[in-house]
Amino acid sequence: MISEIGHFALILGLGVALAQTILPIWGAQCGNLALMRIGTSAAQAQFVLILIAFIALTVAYVTSDFSLLNVFQNSHSAKPMLYKISGVWGNHEGSLLLWVLILALFGGAVAVFGRNLPPDLKANVLGVQGSISVAFLLFMIMTSNPFLRLDPAPFEGRGLNPILQDPALSFHPPFLYGGYVGFSIAFSFAVAALITGRIDPAWARWVRPWTLMAWMSLTIGIAMGSWWAYYELGWGGWWFWDPVENASFMPWLSGTALLHSALVMEKRDALKIWTILLAILTFSLSLMGTFLVRSGVLTSVHAFATDPERGLYILGILVIFSGGALALFASRAQVLRQGGIFAPMSREGALVLNNLLITTACAAVFIGTLYPLALEAVTGDKISVGPPFFNATFGPLMVPLLLAVPFGPFLAWKRGDILGVAQRLSVAAVVTALVVIAAYSISGRGPWMAPLGLGLGIWVIFGALSEIAFRVKMFRASWEEVFRRLRSLPRSAFGATFAHLGIGVMVLGVVGTTTWQNEKILEVKPGEIVNFSGYDLRFDGVAPAQGPNYREQIGMLIVTRGGEEITRLQPSKRLYDAPKTATTEAGIYAAWAGDLYVVLGDELKEGAYTIRFYFNPLVRLIWIGTLIMFFGGFLSLSDRRLRVGAPKRARVAQTAAAPAE
């Protein structure tokens, strides 16, 4: 009965979403306040109903109710509880339910917290949000219904793909969807602005925090996915430019651009129309990611649904929402009032540069991801656009962006003084130069670009630190004064600093691990000692072990350096019971200098094994960097105050000012 209640609640949710789509927008058109208010109540009711459905499905998973087709296909009674729960979204139907749940959650949050929004804006926003719900609920109920039943119920389920039975991957989808779906709020606000034909001041005040929340969620989601790929796939890599990865990376890139342009809009009332376009594009890219992953266009771990009918439906959603919003944009954008004006060399100008570079980089990724697919669809030729393409296009775009990052926060609003900023960054420049020289003298051999890449990371880090140092008058005022200024700085200022610092730290990790990685594949007999990257590894053979739902062969390696034992690595190969699948678990020793990463290969004669050894220098910094970025986002989000950018007054009355757009 529980699952049937869940099923009915889901369907009723669709009915409520229909009401939420039609009535508030109708109300906003004819100016009826009561109808507009239905958006608020419907959004909350919709969330409650979908929550009931989600709980019902979770209960079915937890109790192993295989009378549900979806549970039977994706669960097994012997699975650990964590994976029974994460199994709910470890498949196409369940993950769609999570998708609409998060969608409804965000809609409900706008309804509850949006008291200070003008009622007509709020009605339109919730109406658009409701229409997205309608599309996905209809899709789910008709083609991907998680509540379809089996009678009689099979005794045992088929189990969750073991490669997904992993803590990092359990929480990867919720964060990822938090990001994708979070951008729907920015989208709904953008379309609402286009419908009403004006951009309320409350608009920017709202869009920035929501975008920031989505961006944080997506950042963590992507980082988890990459972290998982790193330790689970057993190739020592952390990013493969796989179309599925790109599908989540593109919304992240345009979301990052959106974040910055929304900032300009909130603080300076400028870049309004561009921000609206970017909001539409960002959510469209999220939808496209959903389409790529679920249409069967791609084959990968993520491609749960390889059903062309479903693909066609999602393509329809994508075309209607992106195409509709862009058409609306084309016809209504000129109605909107332009924003403020600013000089090219100003904080606004720097943020425009940021937006240009990021969106161009996003376009590069877009082409690299979609061109092979389009070519295959049209001519049937299969080409592979691998890392070389992305390194040649994405990489060069990141260099000027990273070089420019420290300048942005130093520039004054409206009109800035680039020479003055350069002076303030001199310390960071000196530190960077020293690090580059030191890196050249230490590395000696190896790729000549690597020290420059490291320098880039250091430049971003120290650039970010210099900004705070300058603002608190570090070394120029008494310590008392510095602390007083430090305390009075808004948290959002630290937020930006941490986010930029995180980028710098990540760049260090990326450069370090891609240019100095060391790799060796050896045939090792028990008792043999392998010398690798300064470590001595003694292979002590392989022993079988029994997990809750798998059997494994664990290799034992004792790692010593200079005769002292440092750690024991236990790379293993697992064979899961249901479904019968083999996975590898890498043995990883994490040190600051880098990770020692060992993968157990196939058995050879006389107990010998092939073992792959990797040393990944600085690789941890990649994820530490993303955590710092996340923390920066959190600081900024926790600062609920309004943002006002104080403009710099023109010294000469008639300074040339460029139009904003």
Next chain:
Amino acid sequence: MVLWAIFAILTAAALTAVLWPILRTGEKDFDAAEYDAVVFKDQLSEVDAEEARGVISSSEAEAARTEVSRRLLAVAGTGDRAKSISANRPEGHAPALALVCAFVCVPLISGALYLTYGSPNLPDNPLAARLNPSTDDQKVGPLMARVEARLRQFPADGRGWEVLAPVYMRQQRFAEAADAFSNALRLLGETPERFANFGIATVLADEGVVSETARKALQNAIKGNPDLMEAQFWLVVAKEQDGSFKEAASDWRALLKRGSAEAPWRPMVEQRLAGLEQREGIAPAEEVAASPAGTVLKGPTGEDVAAAGEMNSTDRSAMIKQMVGRLAERLKDGGGEIEEWRRLVRSYSVLGDKQAARKALVSARQTFAEDPGALASLGKLADQLGL
């Protein structure tokens, strides 16, 4: 009935919650400009606060205040929006219409969709309920589940494996049966019966192909107990598969001689022998390969086989090649079942054309690239045939 009552309550509650703003009488007007002004006023007070804390200088604060004030004035100037909204409002009808529409449409749409996709008569069936079944035929599953759970915990319990294995056999889960028999063999000691069971399960798991592992086990079995007729049977099949048809035929005859007249396997062996004699030295890989689970495949027709019997050996092999060619042609165009592909690979292998067998294997793998089960069975086949 309870279920429908719950649905009704859920629907009524949801609709009331959604339509509450219409049912409730409240203020009917709003002034959007006021909302704008609130934002600007907030901004002004924020500028003051920042100035007070010394985050921005007083000249910066002054500039910001000027800007914000200018926007505030602009809003006040266009503050007629609310009036214009009130002006074009159709009095009264819209909410009532919405109310009726929602109360009719939402339950109607939900009800129709639920009746299409829902299963209102099906109770929940969680694991706990299935472990306490009400009918007899549901009892084997839970028992097995208990034994399986126990074995996961104590995998060295040989008795458990021995109990479980025949149940697997009955359920035609041959691979699991083979696994269980091999565990029993390892943990409880080697007996001819256990060897035989393991060998037979392995053969059935491989769909009738006697692999090297199976052959060794079966030989061990009859070494200890020559009366294990089923083991004997599969060993002769193995000889057929190896192409030692004369030996196989004489072994069949020996088996018939040894067995009593009523032995249940007699008709099967007789049939087998007859087929072999009729074909005399031709590799009828298809029959052996036919899946024991009962998948019926379109093999060579009776006429084909009869015709083959009357030909000399050159003609015969030409005809077989032709048959295989027909199968290959069909699979190339129409995709085909996994069993047909397996047969094609095996046929090439039996004809001695390893290269063609490998090619067929590659195409088969491409055809079933999406199906892990099929890929696994192709891999196994390749191992057996040494491709």
